[in-house]
Amino acid sequence: MATEQLTISLNEVLFFFTRAGFGVNAPIGISEDFASSNMWIAANGFDPSSCSIEALNNLDSHASDLAVELKKSDSQVHFVNPNNVYLSSLIASVSVVDWINIGSRDVELIVKNVDSPLLVIAAMGANQCSGWQAIWLDESNYEYLVNFTEPGVWEMVSSNTQPIESSKGGSMIIRPLVETKKYPANAVLKKFVTIEKKEKILQTGVKVGEHWPGIYDYFSRCLVKSTAESRASGAGAGMVDTD
Amino acid sequence: MISDSNLSNLSVEFMRPPEQVMRLDRMGSSHQTRLSFMRSLIRRMSKQNWKFECLRRDIDNDGFGVSVYAVTTPLRTYSLIAFTQDIPPKKRTDRVIAEVWDATFNLFDGIPTQADIDYLANNTPKQEGGRYRPSELVLARANKSLRVFEHVISTLAKGNQPDIELLSSVGYLMRTTAVYGSGKFGCADRAKIADREECKGAFQIELLAVYLIRWFTIDLAEHLARKRGGDKAVKFEPHIRQFIGVGNATGLGMAPFLLKHPVLIHNLVMAKESALARVRSMETPLKGTLEKFTKSLIQVSQHLREWSVEDEVQTTRIDRLKDEIESLSHWCGDQINLFKPYPWNGIYQYVEDRFSLECQEMVVSLIIEPHGSLVDDLAETMSSASTPKLVAEMPLSQLKGIVKDYYVWATSIDFTLTESQHHFWYYSEDKLEPRFGSRDVDEGSEQEMPLAIGRDAHELNHALFSASDETLVGEFVLSFPKFRHIIRRIQNTLQRPYSEVQDNLLDESMRPLDLLRFKLAFFGASKFDPKSDLWTRISMYQGAPMPDQLSNPDCDNWFFPVTPKQVI
Numbered sequence: 001m002a003t004e005q006l007t008i009s010l011n012e013v014l015f016f017f018t019r020a021g022f023g024v025n026a027p028i029g030i031s032e033d034f035a036s037s038n039m040w041i042a043a044n045g046f047d048p049s050s051c052s053i054e055a056l057n058n059l060d061s062h063a064s065d066l067a068v069e070l071k072k073s074d075s076q077v078h079f080v081n082p083n084n085v086y087l088s089s090l091i092a093s094v095s096v097v098d099w100i101n102i103g104s105r106d107v108e109l110i111v112k113n114v115d116s117p118l119l120v121i122a123a124m125g126a127n128q129c130s131g132w133q134a135i136w137l138d139e140s141n142y143e144y145l146v147n148f149t150e151p152g153v154w155e156m157v158s159s160n161t162q163p164i165e166s167s168k169g170g171s172m173i174i175r176p177l178v179e180t181k182k183y184p185a186n187a188v189l190k191k192f193v194t195i196e197k198k199e200k201i202l203q204t205g206v207k208v209g210e211h212w213p214g215i216y217d218y219f220s221r222c223l224v225k226s227t228a229e230s231r232a233s234g235a236g237a238g239m240v241d242t243d
Numbered sequence: 244m245i246s247d248s249n250l251s252n253l254s255v256e257f258m259r260p261p262e263q264v265m266r267l268d269r270m271g272s273s274h275q276t277r278l279s280f281m282r283s284l285i286r287r288m289s290k291q292n293w294k295f296e297c298l299r300r301d302i303d304n305d306g307f308g309v310s311v312y313a314v315t316t317p318l319r320t321y322s323l324i325a326f327t328q329d330i331p332p333k334k335r336t337d338r339v340i341a342e343v344w345d346a347t348f349n350l351f352d353g354i355p356t357q358a359d360i361d362y363l364a365n366n367t368p369k370q371e372g373g374r375y376r377p378s379e380l381v382l383a384r385a386n387k388s389l390r391v392f393e394h395v396i397s398t399l400a401k402g403n404q405p406d407i408e409l410l411s412s413v414g415y416l417m418r419t420t421a422v423y424g425s426g427k428f429g430c431a432d433r434a435k436i437a438d439r440e441e442c443k444g445a446f447q448i449e450l451l452a453v454y455l456i457r458w459f460t461i462d463l464a465e466h467l468a469r470k471r472g473g474d475k476a477v478k479f480e481p482h483i484r485q486f487i488g489v490g491n492a493t494g495l496g497m498a499p500f501l502l503k504h505p506v507l508i509h510n511l512v513m514a515k516e517s518a519l520a521r522v523r524s525m526e527t528p529l530k531g532t533l534e535k536f537t538k539s540l541i542q543v544s545q546h547l548r549e550w551s552v553e554d555e556v557q558t559t560r561i562d563r564l565k566d567e568i569e570s571l572s573h574w575c576g577d578q579i580n581l582f583k584p585y586p587w588n589g590i591y592q593y594v595e596d597r598f599s600l601e602c603q604e605m606v607v608s609l610i611i612e613p614h615g616s617l618v619d620d621l622a623e624t625m626s627s628a629s630t631p632k633l634v635a636e637m638p639l640s641q642l643k644g645i646v647k648d649y650y651v652w653a654t655s656i657d658f659t660l661t662e663s664q665h666h667f668w669y670y671s672e673d674k675l676e677p678r679f680g681s682r683d684v685d686e687g688s689e690q691e692m693p694l695a696i697g698r699d700a701h702e703l704n705h706a707l708f709s710a711s712d713e714t715l716v717g718e719f720v721l722s723f724p725k726f727r728h729i730i731r732r733i734q735n736t737l738q739r740p741y742s743e744v745q746d747n748l749l750d751e752s753m754r755p756l757d758l759l760r761f762k763l764a765f766f767g768a769s770k771f772d773p774k775s776d777l778w779t780r781i782s783m784y785q786g787a788p789m790p791d792q793l794s795n796p797d798c799d800n801w802f803f804p805v806t807p808k809q810v811i
Binding site: 006007027028030032033066095098101102103127205220221224229238243 | 428490
């Protein structure tokens with residue numbers, strides 16, 4: 001399974017990414033949401049392994065962690081990591097979605113120094129957020145704008161060549177959608193209708209590339225070493241079964 | 244009180260509550276019903292006049308090679324591609340960690356080209372070691388019953404019918420040891436086919452593959468008999484052919500699946516319990532149904548005499564069940580017991596008050612059986628495409644209320660006792676085989692699968708004591724992310740009360756077998772043959788019509804099959 005070029009199913013994305021999250025010690029509930037976000041990423045035609053490997057590496061190396069503090073003001077809610085490391089996108093993504101679901105539409109959500117902004121976007125997409133907008137400037141000074149215009153439809157605007165999945169270390173502003181009439185002249189707008197993209201993926205499978213072995217390695221941490229004893233008795237059936 | 248839009252107010256009063264239904268001992272006493280997935284699939288095949296055809300049989304005189312069997316539904320064609328090979332007897336195991344099988348299969352979406360068959364010939368015989376594409380809907384494998392397969396071929400080749408007693412004692416020619424669908428190993432995701440008419444309901448495409456495998460095994464045996472016996476050879480008598488099922492060995496993998504799909508569990512149980520409630524709530528029986536029921540008691544007595552297993556616990560249960568069915572027959576023979584208002588509820592209540600769970604659940608099946616017109620619509624509600632979402636805006640006061648109302652079974656367990664956390668579930672690195680370990684014996688409890696629902700609910704309950712009622716769930720999980728998983732399950736239970744197994748799955752006394760039987764009964768399996776607490780053999784489609792019998796008027800009448808010569 002740990003080969004460089006591979007086509008996997010959406011269900012395998014769910015299976016492997018849930019356990020990959022668990023493999024870097026994220027709680028299972030967070031890992032499940034992380035995997036759902038990756039299914040959304042895959043359904044939109046991206047390679048989920050390249051979108052998520054950085055976030056898992058960061059948790060594993062303690063370059064990020066799952067601690068998050070909430071700072072509220074009248075018009076803003078800030079999500080901040082208190083430990084002077086990246087705010088892990090695994091916790092940032094679910095926290096943002098929870099806050100959107102709690103219902104206040106008259107505040108901006110500010111997500112500080114999140115390691116993989118696309119995972120926050122993916123969680124919003126996977127949860128059918130609509131009428132919201134996210135903008136961020138990442139640590140390479142690349143700017144991105146994502147609009148969730150209606151359920152299942154989103155658009156991405158960027159004037160740089162760096163793919164969105166490589167964007168790292170952004171401070172995101174998430175707010176109710178503001179219609180933007182004009183983008184910079186060199187900006188490129190891409191529109192995604194998730195259900196249409198997903199329909200294609202269901203016919204072709206999800207292509208995963210060079211980062212897949214890293215995902216699989218984290219997944220493998222959930223596996224238990226086989227011993228002679230567990231091999232003989234752990235699954236009940238015998239080693240030779242005839243009838 | 245359970246509410247459902249498919250039930251009248253009267254029926255709702257007859258619903259059995261989750262705390263009665265969702266207990267392991269009752270779940271482990273389940274039997275097939277007319278809503279079981281195999282039953283509903285056969286009805287659909289018959290109603291829609293599906294066409295079956297063997298497209299290819301490139302096999303040698305020993306039966307080794309490749310075959311293709313196609314089924315055409317009103318809208319599309321599916322093909323079973325079967326690869327058969329010679330394997331050493333000592334390599335036959337029902338375990339996931341097996342490496343070779345007598346036969347390996349794919350259910351293909353459409354009719355395969357030669358290039359497709361060439362691709363699969365390099366992958367399918369490796370099973371989990373191969374990779375599959377969205378054109379492959381199912382991956383499966385099977386091993387021969389060594390006792391029956393050769394006997395059948397040699398007797399048919401000589402112009403005789405096989406020994407019916409031997410056939411009855413096994414029930415099948417081949418036994419599947421895994422049937423994978425829903426995106427496993429690169430196969431098509433369930434979402435690809437979920438909206439198709441022929442896939443509505445649960446596991447229909449996987450069970451179509453199994454039906455075709457059964458047909459393949461029977462056809463293969465007849466073909467080999469012809470090769471060996473020439474003109475002397477005969478085919479099975481139709482009633483014997485119909486009696487041959489396809490075996491299955493089911494192990495631990497099915498248990499985690501069940502626990503990870505609480506919405507599906509609820510939908511399955513809700514459909515069955517709704518069917519039971521509809522029947523029990525009838526004041527006056529539908530014409531002919533009581534007669535059908537009393538007749539079925541005779542057939543089921545025969546079925547029980549033929550349900551013979553080595554497992555001592557199950558043998559004791561079957562023996563008691565035989566006695567109880569006989570007692571019920573006598574009771575039903577007194578017309579005063581049946582000819583009064585709400586007769587079905589009377590029968591159910593009589594059995595519930597006196598007899599074993601095994602008998603209670605069998606009678607549930609028997610009283611639902613004559614009521615196709617009343618309950619068959621429920622079969623299409625027995626699937627699920629939704630996944631529970633966390634309700635972040637729920638105040639903790641409400642969450643505490645749900646825990647109090649629905650999780651007493653968990654909060655009352657003393658998890659400080661060693662026996663309460665004796666077991667753990669894990670995936671082995673050995674082909675990802677699911678295994679069941681003992682915490683004080685086996686390594687790997689740190690990698691325990693998240694199936695400790697009772698323990699997690701218990702811990703959450705403690706954490707909630709000190710949390711303010713006004714706090715929202717979304718705020719609470721910011722501080723306690725480890726509870727996100729269990730809170731989501733608990734919130735789901737409010738909407739879907741049959742979604743949770745109300746027993747401690749880590750307890751020393753826990754038998755995974757109960758979970759396996761519960762799910763297999765929904766599949767429509769019969770003659771459960773436990774080989775340990777961790778796995779069981781079963782028969783599938785035994786007694787079901789063959790493709791050329793699907794237009795027969797009685798093609799839906801194959802529950803609790805009996806040996807042909809003894810058909811009543």
